[in-house]
Amino acid sequence: MEALDSPKLDEHSQALVAMNEVFQRQRKDYLANPYPDYTSRIRDLRKLAQLVQDHKDALARAISEDYGNRSVDETLFAEILPVLEGIQETIKHLRKWMRPERRRVRQLVYPLASNRLIAQPLGVVGVIVPWNFPINLAFSPLTSIFAAGNRALVKMSDRSPRLAAFLKRVVTDYFPREKLAFIDDGHQLGPEFSALPFDHLLFTGSTQTGKAVMASAATNLTPVTLELGGKSPAVVAPDFPLEVAAERILFWKLMNAGQICTNIDYLFLPESKVREFVELTQKIAHQRYPDLQAPDYTSIIDDRSYQRLWDTVADAQQKGTQVVNVFPGNEGDGALRKFPLHLLIEPNDDSLVMQREIFGPLLPIKTYRDPQEVIEYINSRERPLAFYPFTRNKSLRDLYLQRVMSGGACVNNCLLHVAQHDLPFGGVGHSGIGHYHGKEGFINFSKLRPVHYQGFIDGLKPLMPPYGEKSRKILEFMIRRARS
Template sequence: MNALTPDAAAATLLAAQRAAHATDPTPTHAVRIDRLDRLARLLEENAQAFVQAITQDFGHRSAHETLLAEVGILGTSIVGTKRHLKGWMKTRRVATSLAYMPGRNRLIRQPLGVVGVVAPWNYPLQLSLGPAIGAIAAGNRVLIKPSELTPAFSALLEKLVGQYFKPEEMAVVCGDAQVGAAFCALPFDHLVFTGSTAVGRKVAAAAAPNLTPLTLELGGKSPCIIDSSADLKVAAPRIAFGKLLNAGQTCIAPDYLLVPPGQGRAVAEALKAEVARMYPTIEGNPDYTSIISPRHRARLQQLLDDAQSQGATIVPLSDDLTPQGSRKFTPVAVLNPTPSMQIMQEEIFGPLLPIVEVADTAAAIAKVNAGDRPLALYWFGSDGAAREQVLRETIAGGVTINDCLWHIGQEAQPFGGVGASGMGAYHGEHGFRSFSKEKPVFIQARLNGIPLLHPPYGKTFAFMLKVLKLIA
């Protein structure tokens, strides 16, 4: 295998996994639990190694953030999946229409075969193995392509998966963007991609010739609405945490704030006070994560420079201003942004936070609906009518009320985007179902009335259609 190019290796591994699936197309509950147990051990026994590899790739990544947002979330998911797996696997009884009784309906959940996972760099562990949990639980084989921007992590994951799993169960293929493109063009039974909307379109195009079913977890500009009824003392620390976790390099981070008229500066000052409490320093602070690469840091600086050149007010949220050559980036609020600014046109993916003043709830809704449908939406306040209006009149992949991010941690809820922010969903039973074929089965009774609908057609046929209400 080592002599093969990475794209050839991916094709060879896929063929091996397909062949293994053919010999055992429906793994037992015990087999699936064993695979989940091995995945849990992989995480538990190598947590610190993952922490070190990811911080090496980032320049610096908060160890606590890796343990919380990657290792911890995955561990919780495995525990919940194991607890409910037997119930998820059961054949389900489904109601049968009166016209077809005494026949019976059943719904069988079957593994699809081989699930491909293309993971991004921002949460490389969680977004490599998160989809794999649902895929394994559903009885599938898994092939993972981690990001080329996290080479230390990717090499570690490839090595460890090889130690804990047979290649026909789960395997990892490392390589550059060209390898990733070839990976997406393989005939998987399902493909999960997490990344930008622009690359997501390319993934969909690559998968189209094979009609590969897709789960696309993309991104976009996730709004955070601070209602006039909100308590800023409650909202500010939660927004600061949600925005600055992983230095803002989170697909569901609040991308911009919508605040009441005249409140932009007050909100910025409240956020600055919380940043000072959470991160007394930036440059040397082990709790504050670096930007993934100099190129991404330069892009953030360019967004800031463009906004300032067009008249935006720049408010550093820390007095510890990082130097130009640093991989860290001081969090910044951007007041009075306009639609023409780049910072309001593309996903920020960093610690920059535009603050837009809007007249009322209707104006906030109009602002959200003027753009693509976001992956996440956040609302802070105590006005129930305003909250329900926002929920009713906007569409987003997921929503957290009076906090940020935490809808992603709800294993009983689906996680996924809508429109430009993605398609499909996983987590918990929703992931199990996404990676299964729910096969409907109708079991005809020995004695039934269907022969009355057979030809030759005549009065009996017409009578039966009326009795069964098949026609008006």
């Protein structure tokens, strides 16, 4: 600890020393107790829920202060509630998940033996949390990590300084640092954090940063779960009621001001439906948000992101895209960073809005005549984190689901698959690696250790050297059985 007080170390170096010290303490604690029992895991999960429940209002305030303004209702709905429900669901099933699983034995060679698959804790898990849903994206993984019996070191985003400071302060009332610790990123510790020799590393964020995290983890052969993003499309079929689709799409597109990795990044509409959709959007948006300056409408996270959205709109206009400000006359609020919803109709593929993840209230609209156009367009790009087909035609629904690959999908709505605690969440290809939530989360943060228990009779003895006619006959008999 003397190194922490040394004047020779700058603040970054001191933070780095402190981070490494916590990691080593967690590693030591894991080695002292590598298999926490069911009772202790349940106790940890309940403490996790208690932390969130006790401080839900303070957590919402801290997030809102980090944003400039973040709707309290959105925090309760999209962060606090799913975390508490996920912990409750995990507690309900944990005993079954922990039970060793029987596997079949080749009885001809291994009589009276048995096989088991045992889920064992990996050790110390690192979690890198983004700023957009910092409670959900910290505590949902922690639910799976603790259920699997691990320790956790959690690095918060540099855009969540107030929340990070609050969590660092209160977490010690519930857990020792050997079990759980939060790190703020005021000293830009990201590269050093991902280079620690974790037993597993979970990162949620951009694809570009995810590549850097994976490269750092590769130095230690640390397995990674990457929850990335990309451009998640939606398509409305001619048979689906347009007003219902508009109501559902806009609910999610304006949730958190569009700053969600699984949000609709572009929308396919039949050519004849565009004008009606624009009119419906204007009506619905004004009904839900009569005043963008009110607390219900969330701010863009920082000045750089706010300016990026305006630059994206300007780029689309310069390239001939029809841009509709759904709140005409409202050109945003630079102080609170309230950005009005814009529709970008038939954007060029070389526009910024179609080249990168939007993370804001911009909705590009492309038109189509045939479902095959939609399938070919989506499949010509990197695989998205989510896909949202709107249709009541089962054949068309299945065509889209079978032909378009994505991390997850939700039919006739958006994002709801992420909130299902018995469904795994994760990407594919450029949108991510690995899954968590529910049983898959428990498995993801466990080592499924295969164990063979030798029986009283050693069936291999007749096959041991010196080889002869007897062993050859046995092998030929076994091969014939295998071929049949």
